[in-house]
Amino acid sequence: MFSQVSKRPWLIAVVISVLLVLWLLSGSLFRAKESASADQPIPEPGLAKVQIQWLQASPMQRQLVVQGQVEAWRRVELRAQISASVLRLDQDKGQPVAQGQLLLSLSPDDRSAQVARSEAEVRQRETDVSSAKRLRERNLFSANELLRLDSELAKARAELATARLHLRNTRIEAPFAGVYDARTVELGDFVQPGQSLLTLVDISQLKVSAQIAQQDVIQLTLGQQVAVQMLDGREMAGELHFIAAAADPDSRSFRVEVRVDNPESLRLAGASATLQIQTGEALAHRLSPALLSLDADGHQGVKWVNEQQRVEFTRVSLISVDNQGAWVSGLPPRVALITLGQGFVEPGQQVLSQLAKEGS
Template sequence: MKYIKPAIITLAVLFIGFLGYQKLSANKAIIDEKAQQQEVKITAIPVTTTTVNSQKVNNELAIIGTFAARKELSIIAEAQGRITSLKVTEGQSIGRGQLIASIDDASIRAQLTTAQASLDKAKKDVERYSNLLSVGAISQTQFEEIQLGMQNQQSNITAIQQQLQYTRVKSPMNGIVSEILLEEGSFTNPGTEIATVVDISQLNMIVMVDERDVVKIKVGQSVNITTDVYPDVIFKGKVNQIGVQADAARKYEIAVELNNNDRQHPLKAGMYGTAIIPTGDNTEKFVLTVPRKSVAGSLKQPQVYVLKDGNIASLKNVEVGETIGDQVVILSGLQEGDQVITTGQINLDDGRQVKVIK
């Protein structure tokens, strides 16, 4: 009996081990089956296409820009003191020389009174020393020193009078008060900005033009301007400045000058408009265009894939012209009605079979 119990245990362990081996073998077979991948050969690359179209273009640039005041000046205090009164309000029209603000001038007037008294005394001294000089009681040098003292007093009064004028802040030009930065009672120092005046009787429309088009524009040429505010009105302007330095986006600033004297259709600085700038004659022409994204590679060595026989991608060299929005002008290499591939080119090579996705 003592050998029966160990034998039973041994047989149980062997049986359990056998079952575990069977289970592991079955799992391994399933894993191996899933790991096997059947090679699928893609015979046709999915692509989308578009038709080469003929598009009408003219020799004009239509560019959105912003109206800006041709003149804008900051009114700066030239005297120190407290502002005793402001004579203008924001949005008010003012003329050249009109009073904008008054600065406390009490101390300057006191200085002027003292200086005037000193000048009166100096004049009397000159008169008295002149009499002494005539009788030889003093030298010519002594008399000239007294005269110099009187002249210094006169110069001092002139300087104080100039400071007194600085306490009356006036507009240097005609325009509209666009902003007031201080209030009555504020303390100013020389150089403190009090207000801003803009002249919008003439405006500049600022547009940005890329390097390809800026060479076609000349100073003085006429420009038509349209706005969303007055959609039925065409404003007339002319190019008065062309930038000489491009910005980070390789664009140049063009300033178009126009009068703003139409009271029925007044424009304001900051509004948007569209400048229509002619770049040649006004004749219209038709050109072939394709989407920019259909051009493979760069515009310096352009190529496009053309759909042949309904399912073959044929790589063609083309010559491109200017870009019109998201379209590129094709000068040679394609014909109207050709089907060009617009997506999927990254997986293509010449002669590859494709499938057009609708």
């Protein structure tokens, strides 16, 4: 065999070259292993692979977005105070009216006569009391008898006030300027005390009511500006003017009201609206809503990879969402977010991460 090798010197050169290459490769692998152990744990065979993207937090206005209901600033249902018939419909429903304007008239019946009788009774009692006082000054009239006459005068005056009130209740007037919105009676209808007659609304201003979760209400202050967006895209500026002192016992949420000027008297009461309330600045990350997931307790968060190449799950707060993505707070300022494979790994699991390519 040696004689054959000696006859082929090129074979010796090939063998030596192969051995030299193997020796060099063994040294390179050893150095690579030492370098990897110095920077991070050596990946174990069979680790799950995930793609990551480095995200840096940016200052962002924290915004509370809730759905609300637009209501008239004031709304009153006017009811009958007496038994009477509808005598006149003085205004048409749907029309703007001024404060004190006559809207509907009920039949006076004998109420005018009752006022006249009561006025005469009062005048008679006043004369009796006046005469009795003069006699009393000369000790010609007893104190008890004078007290009785004073009592009868007070009774007559009370009856006169009641008669005048009943007569005044035949005139249904607007307690404030607004819109004659609805009527529930017709000409000639007989009404009883407490029966609904008409509805008056004030839409010179509007209020948008909403329910705020108990963990968010502490961020609100009276007087702060609120953006109100209607379903048709119209945007209006409002001011937070009311925050309930106690939560609703069923929903554990707090009622808030936003005042919105409506100088054009737009018919928006009863519609839905979205309230956008600024609640201060926070560091936030912008990411795809598809990367949000839920933990075992149902809390929203995202998965990312720490320096030890282990998966972390951090709960986040959603600041805002639009067509381009979501802004969330609660993550470290710089984070290696898992963008591919997050559904196949669990918190605490060691993974093999790979930086996602641009645009992926």
